[in-house]
Amino acid sequence: MARWAPDTRERLRAAAMELFAERGFEATTVPDIVERAGVTRRTFFRHFGDKREVFFGDDEIPRLADQMLAAAPADVPPFAIAWSGFQTLAAERFEPRRHEMAAARRVIESEPALRERDLQKQADLRAVLTEGYRARGVDALRARVVAGVAVDLLQTALEQWAGDTAGTPLVEHLERVRREMADVLA
Amino acid sequence: MARWAPDTRERLRAAAMELFAERGFEATTVPDIVERAGVTRRTFFRHFGDKREVFFGDDEIPRLADQMLAAAPADVPPFAIAWSGFQTLAAERFEPRRHEMAAARRVIESEPALRERDLQKQADLRAVLTEGYRARGVDALRARVVAGVAVDLLQTALEQWAGDTAGTPLVEHLERVRREMADVLA
Numbered sequence: 313m314a315r316w317a318p319d320t321r322e323r324l325r326a327a328a329m330e331l332f333a334e335r336g337f338e339a340t341t342v343p344d345i346v347e348r349a350g351v352t353r354r355t356f357f358r359h360f361g362d363k364r365e366v367f368f369g370d371d372e373i374p375r376l377a378d379q380m381l382a383a384a385p386a387d388v389p390p391f392a393i394a395w396s397g398f399q400t401l402a403a404e405r406f407e408p409r410r411h412e413m414a415a416a417r418r419v420i421e422s423e424p425a426l427r428e429r430d431l432q433k434q435a436d437l438r439a440v441l442t443e444g445y446r447a448r449g450v451d452a453l454r455a456r457v458v459a460g461v462a463v464d465l466l467q468t469a470l471e472q473w474a475g476d477t478a479g480t481p482l483v484e485h486l487e488r489v490r491r492e493m494a495d496v497l498a
Numbered sequence: 499m500a501r502w503a504p505d506t507r508e509r510l511r512a513a514a515m516e517l518f519a520e521r522g523f524e525a526t527t528v529p530d531i532v533e534r535a536g537v538t539r540r541t542f543f544r545h546f547g548d549k550r551e552v553f554f555g556d557d558e559i560p561r562l563a564d565q566m567l568a569a570a571p572a573d574v575p576p577f578a579i580a581w582s583g584f585q586t587l588a589a590e591r592f593e594p595r596r597h598e599m600a601a602a603r604r605v606i607e608s609e610p611a612l613r614e615r616d617l618q619k620q621a622d623l624r625a626v627l628t629e630g631y632r633a634r635g636v637d638a639l640r641a642r643v644v645a646g647v648a649v650d651l652l653q654t655a656l657e658q659w660a661g662d663t664a665g666t667p668l669v670e671h672l673e674r675v676r677r678e679m680a681d682v683l684a
Binding site: 390391427432434435453458460464489492493494496497498 | 576577613614617618620621639640642643644646647650653654657658674675676678679680682683684
């Protein structure tokens with residue numbers, strides 16, 4: 313990807329978020345977004361598949377999950393790989409953009425079309441993790457269960473974090489959700 | 499609901515499944531289904547919102563979840579309510595229709611439009627359970643976590659059961675998935 317790419321991408325994202333806040337998600341069109349960002353329609357589609365993708369990191373998270381799985385030494389247990397990946401993701405990618413990400417998540421929760429895409433993204437991540445574990449030799453049921461638990465844990469923590477007015481960091485929400493899940497199943 | 503309803507509903511479902519098996523899901527239309535079942539188009543839409551709904555029990559499962567939550571004594575812990583509901587659902591509704599349900603699940607997994615609807619159904623059930631627990635006085639995080647764990651557990655067990663050629667009952671798959679989940683989080 314060319315060097316200008318991240319800037320353009322962020323510019324498009326910022327323009328889209330402004331417009332969604334001003335006019336609502338449905339009323340904002342791709343032409344509106346490219347006009348505000350000062351780029352062409354073609355540039356938009358080089359960065360995002362459609363208007364809904366502005367809310368999601370495209371395939372960024374599944375790609376990171378793939379890298380995590382490939383980089384982890386063979387003796388690391390499956391859940392520990394996802395867990396340490398989430399810690400890194402939370403601290404390095406999500407927490408520094410807390411305000412913007414929490415706002416985006418609130419829009420996602422209020423728009424059926426975005427909730428639907430969000431569910432699809434979660435299912436994609438679950439599939440990438442399941443496949444990745446299988447490729448590491450993890451038994452099929454264990455691979456599916458770890459992936460399911462990990463994705464639901466991340467999702468629940470993100471929801472809690474987006475609705476949290478006390479400013480508790482995402483890593484702490486992850487920890488709380490993990491404890492609750494363990495407690496429920498104990 | 500009138501006395502004829504379950505029969506018509508099952509007749510429509512059987513006709514649809516036959517056609518999906520013969521022609522595939524995409525190529526089968528609602529007019530094809532009503533012709534095969536010998537009913538009117540209006541009758542179809544009295545029973546199902548659209549072609550995809552034939553694969554799902556409409557709001558049957560969320561409705562049962564609601565009933566379960568309302569009927570459980572106040573001192574039953576949240577996860578135990580879902581768990582005992584799943585046992586009943588498995589034994590009384592799913593296992594007696596194993597062949598048909600497993601076939602339907604395989605079609606769901608092979609059709610993006612059905613997978614999408616399935617994800618939405620899971621999210622709806624999660625929301626019904628979360629709301630139901632909240633209404634029983636369960637703390638917000640616990641309510642969300644129990645609902646998430648329960649839905650993922652049911653979903654994983656259904657997937658395993660649908661792909662199981664050894665004939666292991668669904669209740670046993672539920673038990674296995676529960677043990678795996680507890681073990682992952684221990």
